[in-house]
Amino acid sequence: MQYSPQLEQRFQKLVSQYPWKRSALIPLLLYAQDEVGYLSDEVIADIAKRVELTELEVRNVISYYSLLRTRPAGKFVVQVCTNISCMLRGAEEVFEHCERRLGVGHKQVTKDGTFSLEEVECIGACSWAPAVQVNYDFHLNVTPETMNKLLDDYQNKTRQ
Amino acid sequence: MKTIYTPTPLASHPDEVRVISKRFGQGAHEIERYIQLDGYKAARKALEMKPEEIINEVKASGLRGRGGAGFATGMKWSFIPKQSDSPKYILINGDESEPATCKDRLLVEYDPHAIIEGVIIAGLAVGAKTGFIYLRGEYRYLLEIMERAVADAYAKGFLGKNIFGSGHDFNILTHTGAGAYEVGEESALMESLEGKRGLPRLKPPFPAIKGLYGGPTVINNVETIATVPPIILNGGKWYAAFGPNEKNGGTRLTCLTGHFNKPGVYELPLGYPANKMIYEVGGGIPNGRQLKALVPGGSSTFLLNREEAESATMDYDWFAKRGEFLGSGGVVAIDDQTCMVKVALRIMKFYQHESCGWCIPCREGTDWLKKTLIRFHAGAGATKDIDQMLYLANNMAGRTFCALGDAAAFPTISIVQKWRNEFEQHLGGRSCPFEKVGDRQAVLV
Numbered sequence: 001m002q003y004s005p006q007l008e009q010r011f012q013k014l015v016s017q018y019p020w021k022r023s024a025l026i027p028l029l030l031y032a033q034d035e036v037g038y039l040s041d042e043v044i045a046d047i048a049k050r051v052e053l054t055e056l057e058v059r060n061v062i063s064y065y066s067l068l069r070t071r072p073a074g075k076f077v078v079q080v081c082t083n084i085s086c087m088l089r090g091a092e093e094v095f096e097h098c099e100r101r102l103g104v105g106h107k108q109v110t111k112d113g114t115f116s117l118e119e120v121e122c123i124g125a126c127s128w129a130p131a132v133q134v135n136y137d138f139h140l141n142v143t144p145e146t147m148n149k150l151l152d153d154y155q156n157k158t159r160q
Numbered sequence: 161m162k163t164i165y166t167p168t169p170l171a172s173h174p175d176e177v178r179v180i181s182k183r184f185g186q187g188a189h190e191i192e193r194y195i196q197l198d199g200y201k202a203a204r205k206a207l208e209m210k211p212e213e214i215i216n217e218v219k220a221s222g223l224r225g226r227g228g229a230g231f232a233t234g235m236k237w238s239f240i241p242k243q244s245d246s247p248k249y250i251l252i253n254g255d256e257s258e259p260a261t262c263k264d265r266l267l268v269e270y271d272p273h274a275i276i277e278g279v280i281i282a283g284l285a286v287g288a289k290t291g292f293i294y295l296r297g298e299y300r301y302l303l304e305i306m307e308r309a310v311a312d313a314y315a316k317g318f319l320g321k322n323i324f325g326s327g328h329d330f331n332i333l334t335h336t337g338a339g340a341y342e343v344g345e346e347s348a349l350m351e352s353l354e355g356k357r358g359l360p361r362l363k364p365p366f367p368a369i370k371g372l373y374g375g376p377t378v379i380n381n382v383e384t385i386a387t388v389p390p391i392i393l394n395g396g397k398w399y400a401a402f403g404p405n406e407k408n409g410g411t412r413l414t415c416l417t418g419h420f421n422k423p424g425v426y427e428l429p430l431g432y433p434a435n436k437m438i439y440e441v442g443g444g445i446p447n448g449r450q451l452k453a454l455v456p457g458g459s460s461t462f463l464l465n466r467e468e469a470e471s472a473t474m475d476y477d478w479f480a481k482r483g484e485f486l487g488s489g490g491v492v493a494i495d496d497q498t499c500m501v502k503v504a505l506r507i508m509k510f511y512q513h514e515s516c517g518w519c520i521p522c523r524e525g526t527d528w529l530k531k532t533l534i535r536f537h538a539g540a541g542a543t544k545d546i547d548q549m550l551y552l553a554n555n556m557a558g559r560t561f562c563a564l565g566d567a568a569a570f571p572t573i574s575i576v577q578k579w580r581n582e583f584e585q586h587l588g589g590r591s592c593p594f595e596k597v598g599d600r601q602a603v604l605v
């Protein structure tokens with residue numbers, strides 16, 4: 001498996017820095033996913049080797065964590081929090097707006113592969129609700145109108 | 161990957177007492193600036209103190225765990241055995257996933273060195289040489305800030321070998337999670353850091369005896385540990401005096417969320433009157449509506465009705481006397497136009513989703529309750545369901561391996577008991593009385 005030199009360097013550091021090698025597993029998976037887009041069979045096999053686990057053990061861990069995925073997602077993963085503080089300030093409207101505009105539902109990817117949509121649990125931005133995360137970027141105090149603009153901006157990024 | 165600083169709005173109110181938020185917005189994520197603002201003085205002072213003196217100072221401060229359980233921090237540290245064959249560890253819980261809680265992120269963003277300094281002091285107090293700072297996977301930009309702060313502290317010689325030229329060694333590693341509420345539970349957190357699924361461990365043994373990698377481990381919340389440096393610098397008594405008594409010492413970051421005119425994170429002294437918190441600090445309820453319910457500290461706590469909320473004081477004792485909990489600092493105001501069945505449903509949906517499935521009362525209980533609440537909110541509930549929900553929730557509480565089962569049961573019990581009339585209004589095929597025609601009939605599931 002070929003990663004970027006920066007990621008390879010980071011991997012080397014991760015597997016050597018903990019008292020037990022296995023501790024590096026979750027960071028390895030997440031960083032690999034950031035670069036590759038998802039945890040392909042090839043990535044899983046590679047990481048299993050690095051931390052001296054079986055592929056099955058690695059898959060068992062992957063299935064537990066909500067950020068880890070074994071299938072490709074959209075270029076931009078739109079995560080709308082609808083938990084209590086966000087719900088009270090209109091998160092469901094924001095989510096429904098995304099559904100209509102993107103034509104996909106929870107955990108689905110748009111046909112052109114640009115967007116994934118997800119309804120997520122609390123992302124720790126409750127005082128600035130409703131909160132949305134697109135990949136790792138937070139967007140606060142979102143309304144259906146600003147959400148629409150946000151999706152425009154991301155859509156435009158794909159054209160650059 | 162580029163670092164993006166969230167333009168997090170900082171709230172403020174004259175009643176705030178800024179002990180841990182005093183450096184917010186002052187550029188203290190830069191180590192030089194942090195040092196100018198009294199940074200690393202407490203760690204230097206702690207290096208001159210005996211471990212017992214550090215622990216006694218923290219005991220005197222009345223500091224209690226800000227992660228939600230409210231355990232006395234000095235006491236927790238004193239449980240770590242002096243002699244140990246396996247290395248001891250400090251583990252900082254930055255999983256911050258309790259709904260309505262959004263305070264730890266501000267400490268990482270605006271004052272990351274305070275966390276590092278607190279970890280060093282905790283290490284000196286219990287004889288640990290390594291600390292871990294675990295942040296939830298969603299907090300990537302915060303992890304980058306934290307990593308940079310740690311690297312800067314190493315470069316200064318405040319971490320690594322011979323810290324501050326004292327002869328002591330101390331290392332800190334940062335670590336990312338990958339999405340899971342349950343790993344916020346301390347034993348599940350250790351499992352996760354060891355590279356496993358976040359299933360809790362059976363206790364005993366407690367982490368203080370056998371924790372991370374089998375060694376004695378102190379687990380503290382981000383806010384708890386960031387409070388340690390000012391306590392060491394100014395004295396435990398000084399800190400305790402901000403609160404009403406020595407068991408409810410100091411201040412805490414209070415996250416006002418939901419139906420407030422001025423939502424935000426405010427540092428308020430313990431024992432602050434909830435009435436003032438709601439109507440002055442939080443600016444009251446928007447749109448001329450009335451308060452119906454208040455979540456005092458994260459969605460795991462018992463909800464208060466309006467009369468209770470207006471007479472509460474925000475300290476551990478007020479809630480403990482009622483057999484309830486102050487919780488995590490995440491306050492939610494709920495106005496009188498909100499359907500409490502829907503609130504109960506949304507809360508249960510979360511716990512059902514996050515249950516790790518190990519114990520039957522939690523796994524099956526959350527699932528049944530969610531299904532019943534969905535049915536109820538859609539107008540297909542039956543009278544007997546109301547008592548059935550109470551029965552189920554009461555039988556989950558206290559009967560599970562970890563406190564997630566309680567966390568799911570407590571809000572449900574309080575909502576069904578206090579707003580039973582709203583459940584009755586949903587009976588007989590009637591649609592939700594709080595939703596206009598054409599609105600969503602049930603929470604997204």
Ligand SMILES: Cc1cc2nc3c(=O)[nH]c(=O)nc-3n(C[C@H](O)[C@H](O)[C@H](O)COP(=O)(O)O)c2cc1C
Nearest residue numbers: 225226227253255256257344345346380381384563
């Ligand atoms: C299901 C569950 C989730 C929890 N989530 C968190 C969390 O996200 N952050 C946190 O600090 N504590 C959380 N806790 C509490 C921790 O188990 C632990 O009590 C705390 O981290 C100890 O630190 P403190 O004493 O400084 O509060 C959670 C507990 C449970 C049962």
Ligand code: SF4
Nearest residue numbers: 516518519522560562
């Ligand atoms: S209470 Fe729930 S989350 Fe906790 S161990 Fe049991 S099943 Fe898992």
Ligand code: FES
Nearest residue numbers: 081086122125126
């Ligand atoms: S409830 Fe939405 S960010 Fe916390």
